[in-house]
Amino acid sequence: MTMKMPDIHPELQRFVEDQVRSGAFSSPKEVIEAGLARLMFDDEEEMDADTLAAIQRAQDQIKRGEYRPFTEFAAEMRKKYLSK
Numbered sequence: 548m549t550m551k552m553p554d555i556h557p558e559l560q561r562f563v564e565d566q567v568r569s570g571a572f573s574s575p576k577e578v579i580e581a582g583l584a585r586l587m588f589d590d591e592e593e594m595d596a597d598t599l600a601a602i603q604r605a606q607d608q609i610k611r612g613e614y615r616p617f618t619e620f621a622a623e624m625r626k627k628y629l630s631k
Contacts, residue, residue, distance in 0.1 A: 555563075563578045572578045594602075608614060 563575050566578045567575060572581065574588050
């Protein structure tokens with residue numbers, strides 16, 4: 548039995564269209580299936596106390612300005628591992 552999908556919020560519609568346009572997914576159906584799969588499996592995998600504490604420490608470091616921009620880190624890794 549095929550169900551007709553209800554109208555969705557315009558912002559969500561644009562997101563789905565952008566995902567397909569960017570090539571991340573080949574169809575709106577794939578975007579929706581990926582989202583539903585994530586909902587299904589995210590409930591099963593709760594973070595333990597150690598993981599939550601590590602996330603909090605990282606967030607505190609960012610608030611204190613103790614971080615490097617990703618582009619800087621990525622450039623260093625490219626130089627270190629790809630220039631050999």
